[in-house]
Amino acid sequence: xxxxxxLVLVKPDGVRRGLAGxxxxxxxxxxxxxxxxxxxxxxxxxxxxxxxxxxGKPFFGDLVSFITSGRVLALAVHGETAIxxxxxxxxxxxxxxxxxxxxxxxxxxxxxxxxxxxxxxxxSAKRELGLFFPDGLV
Ligand code: IDP
Ligand code: MG
Numbered sequence: 358x359x360x361x362x363x364l365v366l367v368k369p370d371g372v373r374r375g376l377a378g379x380x381x382x383x384x385x386x387x388x389x390x391x392x393x394x395x396x397x398x399x400x401x402x403x404x405x406x407x408x409x410x411x412x413g414k415p416f417f418g419d420l421v422s423f424i425t426s427g428r429v430l431a432l433a434v435h436g437e438t439a440i441x442x443x444x445x446x447x448x449x450x451x452x453x454x455x456x457x458x459x460x461x462x463x464x465x466x467x468x469x470x471x472x473x474x475x476x477x478x479x480x481s482a483k484r485e486l487g488l489f490f491p492d493g494l495v
Contacts (some may be wrong), residue, residue, distance in 0.1 A: 361439040362392055362495060364485040366474035369427030372396075376464060377430045380473060383446065383460065384434055393433030393486075393495035399425050407488055416469070423469055433486055433495035440482050443475040 365384065367377045385391070399407070404421045411417050434443060448459025452471050455462030465471045476482035486495055 358438055360435070360437055361479070361482065362433050362435045362486060363440045363443050363476045363482045364474070364489055365432040365434050365443060366424075366489075367430040367432070368424060368470070368472055368474060369429060370423075370465075370467075370470040371472040372428050372430055374464075374472075376472060379464070380430075380460060381432070384432070384443070387436075387442070387446065389434045389436040389439060389443070391432055392435045393431075393490045395431045395489060396428050397431065398428050401425055403488060407485060419469060431489040433490055435495075440476055440479060444477060447473050447475050 365380070367380050371377060371380060381391070401421060404424045405412070408417065408420055408424070411420060436442075446460060448455030448461035450461075450471065451468045452461040452465035453468075455465070455471075457463060460473050461471050476485050487493070
């Protein structure tokens with residue numbers, strides 16, 4: 358158990374569908390605190406840095422194109438065991454495998470348009486928060 362801060366992105370499909378408020382509300386109702394929020398269109402450079410672990414995979418190009426296709430809402434989400442708990446709230450990567458009650462399990466059907474990103478480890482959270490909140494205030 359540890360109080361942590363994690364990066365959540367409401368991806369372009371989520372923002373386009375008007376689901377940003379729903380995602381924020383779910384996180385807040387669970388008890389998490391917002392420590393930072395930015396609505397931005399990600400550059401290709403930032404997208405490639407953010408998804409560096411997937412470089413070389415067959416879907417990398419499509420992933421970068423998609424995440425840069427519209428505005429995202431970047432959130433610094435703070436609270437008890439935030440990294441793993443937010444991942445649980447998101448559901449499985451492929452929405453067809455995501456359980457009802459999770460964000461993806463309730464709101465998505467497509468692997469590439471699965472609404473949210475959440476950091477998957479302490480190291481990822483630190484790195485990703487640094488990319489989206491470079492002033493270090495979160
Ligand atoms: P995560 O978002 O659950 O952490 P990752 O494996 O980190 O999942 O993949 C990043 C994103 O890339 C996923 O959210 C999904 O939108 C997309 N993705 C993952 N695997 C595939 C694939 O096999 N084909 C197309 N897109 C994929
Ligand atoms: Mg991931």
